[in-house]
Amino acid sequence: MINIGLVGFGYWGPNVAKHLFNNKKYNLHTICDYNKSRLEKAKSIYIGQVNYEDDYNVLLNNDDITAIAIAVETSGHHDIAKAALLAGKHIYVEKPFTSTIEEAKELDELATKLGLFIHVDHIMIFHPIIQKIKSITDSGELGDIMYIDGIRLNLGQIKKDVSAMWDLAVHDLSIIDFLSNGKEPFYLSAIGEKIYSPKETLVFLSLKYEGFMAHIQSSWISPVKERKLVVAGTKKMIVFDDMKVDEKLMIYDKGVNIISGENIEYSDYVIKIREGDVLLPFVTPGDALYNSLEHFAQCILEKKQSISGPKQAIRLLNILYEADNRMNK
Numbered sequence: 126m127i128n129i130g131l132v133g134f135g136y137w138g139p140n141v142a143k144h145l146f147n148n149k150k151y152n153l154h155t156i157c158d159y160n161k162s163r164l165e166k167a168k169s170i171y172i173g174q175v176n177y178e179d180d181y182n183v184l185l186n187n188d189d190i191t192a193i194a195i196a197v198e199t200s201g202h203h204d205i206a207k208a209a210l211l212a213g214k215h216i217y218v219e220k221p222f223t224s225t226i227e228e229a230k231e232l233d234e235l236a237t238k239l240g241l242f243i244h245v246d247h248i249m250i251f252h253p254i255i256q257k258i259k260s261i262t263d264s265g266e267l268g269d270i271m272y273i274d275g276i277r278l279n280l281g282q283i284k285k286d287v288s289a290m291w292d293l294a295v296h297d298l299s300i301i302d303f304l305s306n307g308k309e310p311f312y313l314s315a316i317g318e319k320i321y322s323p324k325e326t327l328v329f330l331s332l333k334y335e336g337f338m339a340h341i342q343s344s345w346i347s348p349v350k351e352r353k354l355v356v357a358g359t360k361k362m363i364v365f366d367d368m369k370v371d372e373k374l375m376i377y378d379k380g381v382n383i384i385s386g387e388n389i390e391y392s393d394y395v396i397k398i399r400e401g402d403v404l405l406p407f408v409t410p411g412d413a414l415y416n417s418l419e420h421f422a423q424c425i426l427e428k429k430q431s432i433s434g435p436k437q438a439i440r441l442l443n444i445l446y447e448a449d450n451r452m453n454k
């Protein structure tokens with residue numbers, strides 16, 4: 126069993142705590158938050174079953190704790206992660222991994238040197254539907270991927286330490302990285318607007334990868350919440366709508382056929398739209414956050430690198446950094 130401490134019990138931390146508490150591979154040893162009301166909230170949920178601290182150094186100095194989960198604001202990830210590694214703890218870090226590429230590389234090198242594991246919660250690649258999409262794309266059923274569209278919109282919470290792109294597009298970028306086995310774009314452009322925040326609240330990111338292109342919308346100022354992914358192949362196309370209760374994943378047997386042969390007289394007849402069946406594939410139910418934490422436990426217990434470790438995180442940060450540099454240019 127892994128004795129783990131959780132730092133950060135704000136909006137997302139309680140979800141991490143719940144799965145750590147329920148997963149038998151973990152013992153949720155201590156919850157830490159320097160905000161007294163958040164710590165009181167934790168106490169009211171896990172009465173007498175977990176320890177509570179307002180200073181994370183207490184967790185780092187406790188030899189019983191072997192791993193630390195970090196669910197504080199992104200700008201606070203690096204310092205806690207570095208201190209935890211130096212204290213000999215494996216670390217689970219919420220997405221996005223760090224605020225800069227240099228910080229990410231430093232943590233990666235430190236973990237390698239100390240023989241410790243880093244798992245970044247790129248939660249979507251642990252989502253059962255994304256794993257299903259991966260098995261479908263790998264099987265060749267979609268044909269060649271032409272493009273991927275990612276749409277992640279909602280109203281608030283407007284953050285000040287990261288832009289909507291760093292907060293939301295990182296999910297879509299991790300999905301593309303996962304589906305393409307780590308491909309990196311050779312061209313990108315981004316437009317965004319800083320409305321109500323010193324960071325962009327609305328960003329449209331366009332990317333070209335070898336063989337396909339992608340477009341990702343991230344917004345904190347949308348009247349409706351949307352979580353949608355389109356993966357369009359030359360044979361079939363997939364739509365994953367995470368806001369639907371049922372029928373989240375649809376495979377459309379639709380596309381474009383190119384008719385060739387001697388009888389073709391006019392070019393107008395060469396390209397034909399193909400309309401076919403729509404399939405609702407069965408997906409084994411599961412929880413993405415549970416799966417992500419389960420993977421982290423396996424990495425520690427089996428001494429293996431996380432599939433969403435610092436190497437993947439650095440590939441994603443490279444894209445976000447480049448998109449920031451090219452924003453509105």
Ligand SMILES: NC(=O)c1ccc[n+]([C@@H]2O[C@H](COP(=O)([O-])OP(=O)(O)OC[C@H]3O[C@@H](n4cnc5c(N)ncnc54)[C@H](O)[C@@H]3O)[C@@H](O)[C@H]2O)c1
Pocket residue numbers: 132133134135136137138157158159160163179180181196197198199201219220221246248292
């Ligand atoms: N995987 C996902 O789908 C998902 C969803 C939401 C948020 N997140 C990530 O989770 C992280 C936290 O986001 P949030 O929305 O919960 O933020 P939040 O601001 O609601 O909560 C952060 C909490 O950490 C505490 N904290 C900050 N620094 C601390 C320190 N040094 N010591 C002790 N406590 C400290 C704060 O008091 C606060 O309670 C972010 O990295 C965010 O990107 C991930």
